Amino acid sequence: MSRRKTREPKEETVTLGPAVRDGEQVFGVVHIFASFNDTFIHVTDLSGRETLVRITGGMKVKADRDESSHKAVWSPRGIPRQNFLAWLLVQNRCPTRDRLLGWGLPTDPLCLLCNVAPESRDHIYYQCPYSWSVWTRTANRAGHRPDQDWNREMINMQNLQGPRHLQIIRLLAWQCTLYYIWAERNSRLHRHIFKPPDSIVKQIEATIRSKISALRDRSPRLSSSLFAVWNV
Template sequence: MEIWNKAALLKLLWAIAFKRDKLWVKWVHAYYIKRASYDTVRVSTQWSWILRKIIDTREWLQNIGGWQVLSTGNKFSIRKTYKLLRGEFDRVQWRRLICNNEAAPKSKFILWLGLQNRLATTDRLSLWGVNCSTTCSLCRREDESVYHLFFLCNYANDVWQGLCHSLRFARISSNLHDIIEVAKRQARKKNGKLFVMAVTECFYAIWRQRNSQIFANTVLPNSTVIRDVLFRIAVRSPEEIR
């Protein structure tokens, strides 16, 4: 958002520089810039906050390379400006699981936290100094981590495989990298949306049962959880579930 705001301010500076027919631009030139130029005028503390911010973007403009790199066909391109200000970054491998995902927002948020290893699993809580048992609350066999909870836990594994059977998917891998690779391939197929939604809602369902076991000492049967996931998918995308 900060970078996008800078790009938007540069668009306003472009207007001051080249859109002399605009009424607000005429007002800026008449009362503030006067006989000077936008790139040489001295900014005064008497100016409004927003106008000072706009004129101060002259430094960003020089660092980027001038108007010629920000324009397309003599028109300002806020998209090109944003990309130049942001810089080049490699695309994250899990983008297919988050972008264009029609699952519930809270389900996508839990999945995103899981992909970032930012869920408050007991292995992380213990590192924060929280006095708690690190054993998985669902299977009671191994220490709880994001990788164990969603892929190695017997309870979670039964939910995954039952859901895949219901949706006629191949057995899902216990390796997160493999799931991401499958999602990337499935996203290009007709039923790819269904696979991505299933992964997302299953993540959320397992997380809910984990919390229910810890805080309420109750956990639903696998079959009930699977039906709930199928229902959530059907509500948000009924044509896919058919």
């Protein structure tokens, strides 16, 4: 009887971002298992699998159950990777330059987006003129009056009022803006690629449009209401 040779899943070490130069080489390392069709899975036991949505769903129950930021961070209609980044930013866990300096790492303190003021989470969101330009345009499109202060804007997101579809679109706009501004910041640091605010706004608009389109089959009325706001 021939024995069939099986392959064991290969454990990979993945860094949360490219290598960084000039003293900013800070890694967050996670261990994940890669399946054989190039998709990433989270292994809970020898045979179990979890999707990203279920992983983040577990995280929001365990880590954010009693926090006031729960509603703003773990929006059920949000995009999982953007939910996760919002959670990191709320916890102030992203490696902004003020934090790197606080760890004793030699680095330029100036904001990568405006190159004028020291970089911190609260500066990037939204005291930085680059970020503020992106957020004002995106927020206005979502029918939200933006605020430059991080803490006040967080309170706004936690206490959104009005019709459900307006709350959803405003949270989507906020989280998309967090995500693409952070992506632009990292792009400038790691790849020296610079985009103007207009390009970031277009990325945000396209991402939200795609998200709304994905809701058509399951929630056609909600999708129509969201499009009515976003396509104005």
